[in-house]
Ligand SMILES: Cc1ncc(COP(=O)(O)O)c(C=O)c1O
């Protein structure tokens with residue numbers, strides 16, 4: 019399998035080569051040349067598999083330059099009940115991403131049972147093991163520059179801490195994350211971890227990561243790598259749990275399922291889109307945003323209007339406070355018939371801070387075949403939904419999953435099970451849970467009191483030159 023850029027001006031690459039980089043050299047995002055198609059016989063055989071075996075079957079279609087025996091071992095080491103041990107609601111940890119039944123035909127899928135209690139662990143734990151494997155084989159090291167709105171950062175730091183050939187420089191929006199999220203990252207004292215709180219929003223931090231990734235000379239000289247979902251491996255690993263969710267919500271492969279995905283940077287739902295393109299019977303992909311509704315606006319109107327940082331709200335589902343969704347470019351590449359010239363033209367506007375409007379184009383007419391619908395949720399909706407889920411189902415939701423459930427309930431299809439992806443645990447957003455329910459979420463023992471630990475973070479302006487210098491000074 020080889021990977022091409024959405025902007026069409028980069029040579030096709032193998033998986034291990036794009037694993038260590040971020041953006042393609044032409045500023046685009048990598049995607050497989052073609053999406054592998056799943057046969058009915060494969061789907062039937064996969065229904066019986068453990069999560070790790072399923073992950074191997076799916077990932078081996080995308081990763082063809084790691085020997086099968088090594089890939090199998092890496093995947094088996096990643097997806098264990100010990101790593102994804104933080105189950106709640108009676109879920110079976112051996113299933114890695116078990117479903118919680120809310121009522122007939124309505125489920126949440128627990129994606130946040132890993133070390134940092136958010137769905138990012140699902141891909142990041144694999145990335146940590148893949149990086150280590152490829153770097154050891156090549157005798158190389160990597161310096162990761164990442165951006166987080168709250169969860170990618172801690173997932174990456176937990177996956178990479180203590181690894182001898184990896185350093186992590188993580189940019190986060192100063193003061194915009196929950197106290198728990200801040201403590202999870204800033205309390206790490208490992209020498210290979212550097213936290214930089216940027217005086218701005220997540221999009222400012224992500225712009226810096228992209229600017230550095232676009233500086234080919236700096237990137238090569240300083241061995242800069244990426245762990246955000248601009249890295250294809252993140253998306254690939256996330257495809258697996260859509261298959262697992264489908265198998266757990268259905269009795270046979272003749273059925274269809276709908277997924278609702280709390281969305282910000284479009285990485286999670288992009289994996290669902292690819293699972294569907296591979297042939298997984300997904301009837302509908304429901305995209306849920308918070309008040310920062312740039313993606314909901316696009317799926318309702320055909321207009322993509324990225325907002326500035328000033329126009330971006332700080333909300334109680336802070337990990338989705340994103341107004342320029344990186345991975346959306348991957349979906350638009352498919353929507354416009356994989357024509358890189360169209361993507362280049364559209365992103366020339368986005369990169370200047372301008373909007374684009376597809377509503378009157380032939381591309382927009384093709385939207386129904388991609389089966390997306392969308393909706394939005396506000397702070398009041400979130401609070402109401404957390405109370406509703408607790409009262410009706412005795413299930414405590416985090417704020418992002420509450421956004422998902424609110425939009426899911428508006429978009430159910432008769433006879434089609436709806437699976438809402440649970441993207442984080444309530445323990446990460448104690449302040450809002452207290453506001454909604456007047457109680458504290460239960461915390462895993464290993465994370466009690468982390469806010470009281472000493473923190474290690476530097477605060478910097480969102481200045482590319484200064485941040486490059488910080489990286490160089492700490493190599
Ligand atoms: C808890 C949580 N929910 C939802 C999202 C949105 O996911 P994506 O950015 O892949 O759309 C994120 C961050 O990305 C998150 O951390």
Ligand SMILES: N[C@@H](CCOP(=O)(O)O)C(=O)O
Nearest residue numbers: 166167168169170246247337
């Ligand atoms: N919500 C994310 C933002 C980064 O998204 P990514 O999936 O591109 O890494 C976060 O919590 O950091």
